Amino acid sequence: MADRIELTGLECFGYHGVFEEEKRTGQPFIVDITCWLDSTPAAASDNVADTVHYGELAEMAHRIVTGPARDLIETVAAEIADTAMKEWPILHAVEVTIHKPLAPIGLAFADVAVVARRSRRKA
Template sequence: MADRIELKGLRCFGYHGVFEEEKRTGQAFIVDATCWADLRPAAESDDLSQTINYAELAEIIYGIVTGPPRDLIEAVAGEIADTAMRAFPQLHAIEITVHKPQAPIPREFADVAVVARRSRKGMRA
């Protein structure tokens, strides 16, 4: 059983999308991250180096979302998940949700999101 750290609602402005207008004007993206790890060492030692530093995680997410444009938010979510797995060796798994609240859909909708999940079991050597 693993413990969990959650970072929810990180707002970033990016230029991702398949349409030229999306790449030109950009839009807000909201990212949630759920990290699974054994947090007992951090709880016992009260040592930041023994856990997932969520400020560092937020900077990774922000840097990718505000970075080079991608066509698909699937690519954005996957890059965030893969980068976090490399950055935090104590992670058992991570789930990244990228919300695109202003997606170009000609109907009323509550949310569009892509969820990428990575785990140590599924990682390539």
């Protein structure tokens, strides 16, 4: 079974980037997270303890993005994905997208994003 919980458009302000200006002034980042899990137990129990609490998921991601500066948003996305897999053993997989809408690109662009996906291997 592969149900999904989707958290999209989480707005965070962080100091990530390879340029000193990015680390000094910071910029907005947008986070999307998709979690794959079997939600049958939660649906049957009607208990938030049997699922991924999306409020806690949002707080965890926000804490990482607003935390220590990283050069790469790949690092930020990976940390969120790895943390989610560790904190919620019921997850089959998670996908984290970090959007950097004000990336220092000297051309017009619609979006820059990095996606990290983690999944559990079945033995």
